[in-house]
Amino acid sequence: MSSPLGNKQNVTIFVLYLMQNVGYPLDFVTLNDIVMQTDYVAYLDFAETFSRMKDTELIAQAGVNDKGEEVYTVTGKGRTVVESMQGDILPSILEESLTCALRYLDFTRRGVKATCRTTPNPKGGYDFTCSITEGETTLLSITLWTDSKARAERMEAQFRSYPENTYRATLALMTGNVNYLFDS
Secondary structure: OOOOOOOHHHHHHHHHHHHHOOOOEHHHHHHHHHHHHHHHOHHHHHHHHHHHHHHOOOOEEEEEOOOOEEEEEEEEHHHHHHHHHOOOOHHHEEEEEHHHHHHHHHHHHOEEEEEEEEEOOOOOOOEEEEEEEEEEEEEEEEEEEEEEEEEHHHHHHHHHHHHHHHHHHHHHHHHOOOHHHHHO
């Protein structure tokens, strides 16, 4: 499946843009996570692009993180590509993606904990409960009833994969800022 951004040049510009604007070196997994936040790039396209960017010296290893994983930064050549290449990417897509990436990184860096569970409801169906905490502060706590265990399991899988999306969506709905739900 190809990326919604289209060609490999657009994917390269997209990844370099995010890396440059995050402002510090990232390991492969973290970079993959921030690229995947908005679903504009398919994983295989990202992996190919990452490898090609290393080979063409658009990015370079900048050391290792505290887990011993290699971290990468945009080179001067890579910065030139971001500043001079004209892709088919709308500026709003780049801005939205950067906002999501920075939010994800902040969530991760702060040590926010996300938990969820599914329990049978005594009156039938299942209760899906999820929460997000930061230290002693509960940022989000929701219990939803669902009629099937399969649906509850899908909710659990989605929440475990993207807890920050649940938080962001709930906050947007509760504050009346739902435009991001309808932006494509």
